[in-house]
Amino acid sequence: MIRVENLVRKFGDFTAVDHISFQVGQGEIFAFLGPNGAGKTTTIKMLTTLLRPTSGTLQIDGLDPAAHPHEVRKRFGIVFQDPSLDQDMTAYENMELHGVFYHVPRKLRVERIELLLRLFELWERRNEQVKLFSGGMKRRLEIARGLLHTPKIVFLDEPTLGLDPQTRNQLWSHVKKLNQTEGVTVFLTTHYMDEADRVAQRIAIIDHGKIVAQGSPQELKQQTGKDSLEEAFLAFTGSTIRDESANVSHDQLKAMARMWGNRR
């Protein structure tokens, strides 16, 4: 379903993704793990048509995202790591807009919106503007929205960041169900190793833009001789803390946006 060969992405002199190769089979749950700044999100952006690779080849369902962005976009759904909701719209309107974007027929759209908003306990507050929501509620809405249509592949970029155990549990059961009943391929990243261990069938670990290990959770533990995936992960990537390079213009814009009080 996903084929990546010798993929490279540079930002100026900095190589964020450095000749990585991996494959994800149809119906597989694949976890892409790595410390902060390792290149996970950059890889997801290239897979989801948001960034062009510097070199290397990419295929989603046999198609190159750079050459056939529109066809590729029909095949996946994504929950982004950063917020991507329209804060001025209500929860329901955000869901509805997404349903129209992904051509979910009206009747099915209404049904699924209710189902998902109830599942993630947002139904009671569906007519409130998203900017009034707490961080956890926004996150839940992002996830509910990402699952509204049933794509061939779902990308989940740290979906459980900042969520309580109850919601995490809901999310993973729902994702597993989608995977089993609809055969949806899942590509996820997370910093919670227990989640990866529980959900993923196969794992790749990326560090400094290079893939340092690949295999099932069991295999990774065996290779390092550790009992838990967390220990295995630390054995592969070391225990120093990473800094993500700050994006200057992004931060300035953020400061400005705060000053202007979320005007737009």
Add this chain to the structure above:
Amino acid sequence: MSVIYVLWLRELRRYVRSRAQIVASLGQPLLYLLALGFGLGPVFQKAGQGSYVQFVAPGIIAMTVLFSSIFSGMGLLWDRQFGFLKETLVAPVPRIQVMLGRTLGGATVAVIQGLLVAVVAFVAGFRAVDLRSLPLALFFMALIASLFAALGTAIGSTIQNIQGFQLIMNFLVLPIFFLSGALYPLNNLPRVLGLITSIDPLAYGVDGMRTTLIGLSHFGLTADVAVLAVVAAALLGIGSYLFSKIEV
């Protein structure tokens, strides 16, 4: 429901919900209309040109449409900042539809803002000479709004930070306004200034508004419509192209 329609509706909903912003964005045109209208009125009258409020109101309405439409186009910067842009960029819909929905929504909002200022102008004593020409005046507002909303989208697709925003404001938007003849007649201008105003698309918009509302024409209606339509079409094309190339 089509993508263009839902994105158009989104712009309208955002507009209606931001009441503080509506009031704030009307402050400047009202100041121009009332302070300049009545402040410069006596001088204008002495020069034998009649009522200045009558003369300047179409220009101020055009200015309102200009500011509102160009900033709604540049609202892309905020969507980029708050992340919603990503949601629209990965969706399996042609980006030209996304661009058109946003741009038409921004243009519609700009026309509404222009109408609000027109109502205030009416209260301040402005009267159109021929009521039958009002639909044509509305058509000119729509042309101005589409043209500059497309320009705003083109700019919003290219620049990524707030410094760029200031630069655009001071070196593009304000010159477009001040050189359009919104505040002064275009007759008997110094040669260079006259030349510059003739390449300012807003000058044709203001002229069209003034022709239809108070019967005072400089370029002629045909020239006004032709220039605005051609430039608007070109900017919609350029805006769509630049929007389709956005990476985040």
